Amino acid sequence: MQKIYPNAEAALEGLLFDGMTIAAGGFGLCGIPERLIDAIQASGVKDLTIASNNAGIDNEGLGKLLRTRQVKKMISSYVGENKEFERQFLAKELEVEFCPQGTLAERMRAGGAGIPGFYTKTGVGTQVAEGKEVKQFDGEDYILERGIRADLSIVKGWKADESGNLLFRKTARNFNLPAATCGKTCIAEVEEIVPVGSLDPDCIHLPSIYVNRLILGAPYDKKIEFRTVREREAA
């Protein structure tokens, strides 16, 4: 079975529909599936619910889909650095479900692992707990959180082999791994595709079973939100 598609548009064929739920990898602008986001924007699909830790920044990452008003609802933990998001949210044009970062990651992991819900201490006694079942374990309160099952997962990897085994690079792994597991279909875009047998089987980050479709997204012009450097000490 051929998993490799010529481009993002081809890889998305037959998968998009209005009102669908998409799980997206990335943290800030680090490790975001930008080719797939561009192709989703171009497709015009709308009323999307997107589970993603962040919502991009103005006109970068998922910020592009916000600008074109294709997003109905975001499930996110942190949405700072995005003026258009703030405007749509305050104007009640955009629905937002704030979800603690670790709970969001676990909801994706659980969804992909066949676990429909789990109890966590995170958010107990806060807004996040409102309307959720509370259960005591060993004298402490926990709230019930639901696993996320998305119609589609879009993730960014570093290197893949032709079978879809994936490696991520440094902190660009972030939500890409749990997001990849929780979609009915997962499309991964990567910087390099190598022949099977080129990757060490002991070192695969995401086994190929989770990757349904694969595209080569290179070349990438990776954006940096806050470039911080130190001075080289004088010799």
Place this chain on the structure above:
Amino acid sequence: MATVTETKGWTRNEMAARAAKELRDGFYVNLGIGIPTLVANHVPAGMTVTLQSENGMLGIGPFPYDDEVDPDLINAGKQTISQLPQTSYFDSAQSFAMIRGGHIDLAVLGGMEVSEKGDLANWMVPGKMIKGMGGAMDLVAGVKKIIVVMEHVSKDGSPKFIPECTLPLTGRNVIDMIITDLAVFQRPDHSSPFKLIELAPGVTREEVRQKTTAHYAE
């Protein structure tokens, strides 16, 4: 006549240095954005402290040199950083498993309000600021010890260590220590009241009392 500059209280950097006194050899530590990030500059020489970044890294190195900047290597504040020889990378689910699972020894966070019962509010001002909680709710729920570093009063002069938080909570009964520009408050466990244990240079108990509405022991 030269004007006398007021040197009372701690600067942001001195608050971070005070928080660093709570570090212990072998600690795994998560530092929040802002003043908490500065704590990394004050790790005592000879002490091994491993910094966790909740976007998926243990062993945060210093900011990179200009020619070493890597877009794939950032901290939770989205700043470029560097790795160390002992660094490991992992995904967000794994990262929060170690946070929620009680494997992190200490977290230092910023705060908008802390209540006398140890509640923390630091993620939202309704109708105004809507950034989101990020990993803060997970950190206060799972990390063994939580220190809040914040200015003692807000920009309009109103107390931030108060009887009951007015803003949406990040966590209920979760704070162990509060370090402000004026003083340090601590409690031994989550059923005890906070106690004033230290004053910043030039600050009196009376001034702290005037600028605090929370009840605390002295």
